[in-house]
Amino acid sequence: MKGRKLLMIPGPIEFEPEVLQALGKATTSHVAPNFIEVFGNSLELMRKVWKSPKGQPFIVAGTGTLAMDMAAANLIEKGDSVLVISTGYFGARFKDILDRYGANTTILEAPLGEVVSLELIEKELKNKQYKALTVTHVDTSTGILVDPKPIAKLAQKYNALSILDAVCSVAGEEIKQDEWGLDVVLTGSQKAIGVPPGLALLVVSKKAMEVWENRKTSVFNYYSDWNNWLPVMRAYEERNPSYFGTPPVNLIVALETSLKIICKEGMSERVKRHQILAKAFRAGITSLKLETIAKSGKIAANTLTAAYYPKGIDGATLIKKIANNDVIIAGGLLSEIKTTYFRIGHMGSVSANDLIAVLCALEKALLELGHNILPGESLGTFQDELLKSNL
Ligand code: PMP
Numbered sequence: 001m002k003g004r005k006l007l008m009i010p011g012p013i014e015f016e017p018e019v020l021q022a023l024g025k026a027t028t029s030h031v032a033p034n035f036i037e038v039f040g041n042s043l044e045l046m047r048k049v050w051k052s053p054k055g056q057p058f059i060v061a062g063t064g065t066l067a068m069d070m071a072a073a074n075l076i077e078k079g080d081s082v083l084v085i086s087t088g089y090f091g092a093r094f095k096d097i098l099d100r101y102g103a104n105t106t107i108l109e110a111p112l113g114e115v116v117s118l119e120l121i122e123k124e125l126k127n128k129q130y131k132a133l134t135v136t137h138v139d140t141s142t143g144i145l146v147d148p149k150p151i152a153k154l155a156q157k158y159n160a161l162s163i164l165d166a167v168c169s170v171a172g173e174e175i176k177q178d179e180w181g182l183d184v185v186l187t188g189s190q191k192a193i194g195v196p197p198g199l200a201l202l203v204v205s206k207k208a209m210e211v212w213e214n215r216k217t218s219v220f221n222y223y224s225d226w227n228n229w230l231p232v233m234r235a236y237e238e239r240n241p242s243y244f245g246t247p248p249v250n251l252i253v254a255l256e257t258s259l260k261i262i263c264k265e266g267m268s269e270r271v272k273r274h275q276i277l278a279k280a281f282r283a284g285i286t287s288l289k290l291e292t293i294a295k296s297g298k299i300a301a302n303t304l305t306a307a308y309y310p311k312g313i314d315g316a317t318l319i320k321k322i323a324n325n326d327v328i329i330a331g332g333l334l335s336e337i338k339t340t341y342f343r344i345g346h347m348g349s350v351s352a353n354d355l356i357a358v359l360c361a362l363e364k365a366l367l368e369l370g371h372n373i374l375p376g377e378s379l380g381t382f383q384d385e386l387l388k389s390n391l
Helices: 017-023 033-050 064-075 089-100 118-127 148-157 206-213 226-237 249-265 267-287 315-324 335-340 352-368 377-388
Strands: 056-061 081-086 104-109 132-136 161-165 184-188 199-204 304-308 341-345
Touching: 017 249, 033 056, 033 199, 033 226, 033 249, 056 064, 056 226, 056 249, 064 089, 064 161, 064 184, 064 199, 064 206, 081 089, 081 118, 089 104, 089 132, 089 161, 104 118, 118 148, 132 148, 148 161, 161 206, 199 206, 199 249, 249 267, 267 304, 267 352, 267 377, 315 341, 315 352, 335 341, 352 377
Parallel strands: 081 104, 081 132, 132 161, 161 184
Antiparallel strands: 056 199, 184 199, 304 341
16 A cells, blocks of 8 residues: 555554454444354454463453453452563563552563573472462563463462463464463454454463452452453353443454454464564574574564664664654663664564565665665575575
């Protein structure tokens, strides 16, 4: 589309045209038979994407932060001990939310560009009985990917619930909620799920639902209380009308469309596409003599890349120049290093062509600012990497 800028920030992302068309359909009643079907279908499709046939899905108007808030408000009571495993800005946010509900939180912060070791997590779990632990699957502030599988296993071993902030990973990174034993996997709609901002999405294990049912105190937050939402989710899944708060009808119609697109591609193919594109993109970035925040490719996210500006280049000017070439990227978020790095999202509908456009705009801007690289360097590297894959 001429005049349109390519949105390559880590959410909101570029959405599939069918999803945007679905969003623009005439709004129906939230209890119209067609909409009940759409809502019910969406809940069922979420179980497929999350790989959680036994989980309880929730679709609620709000953002990813509401999904975090819901997990904390419903599962944590005043004085409960919670271990927060942090790889950046969003780990700190989870601690803030939990503290607000009176949790007794301990935060394990990874050194910048790294993950918290399993040894350290186990040592902490051995040391104290935690009710729950939280993990950020992909911290969008650093582009660090954490493997949640062994952490969920440790949580089970030490009888703690595992809560995964998967806002920047669901439908982009590998997740097998039931098989891995994750108790809550939560996200927002605007990332790899591929729907404009406005939906908080969670899938909750049977064990976590039981913990919630056996609370001693009532849930402190009225809007987040699963007592209000569970009957609504159950009713829609049984294809019955229900009401607590008016659902965002159009967003849920768009969600069903996107979940169908995701399932049609297949989760393993989709994850593979993200992995191949991310690896090739990182190779392109490195060929431009740029350093990623993630200290190794093994812990680099497949949904976004965060890299430092080269020395002597002003970040704001670089981003502006890239925008002049019709590509929108994001600046830094983690306060300690905010002005020293930038972030590029590559999730959801992302294609090799999108990333070629990003590398081209980035290279041009860097060359104009005097960075010592060869024109086409990153494009060749990206292409070489792609040719090694079967994408
Ligand atoms: N967690 C992570 C990992 C995120 O990337 C974000 C959004 N960038 C959030 C939580 C918060 O989501 P929202 O902005 O939709 O409230």
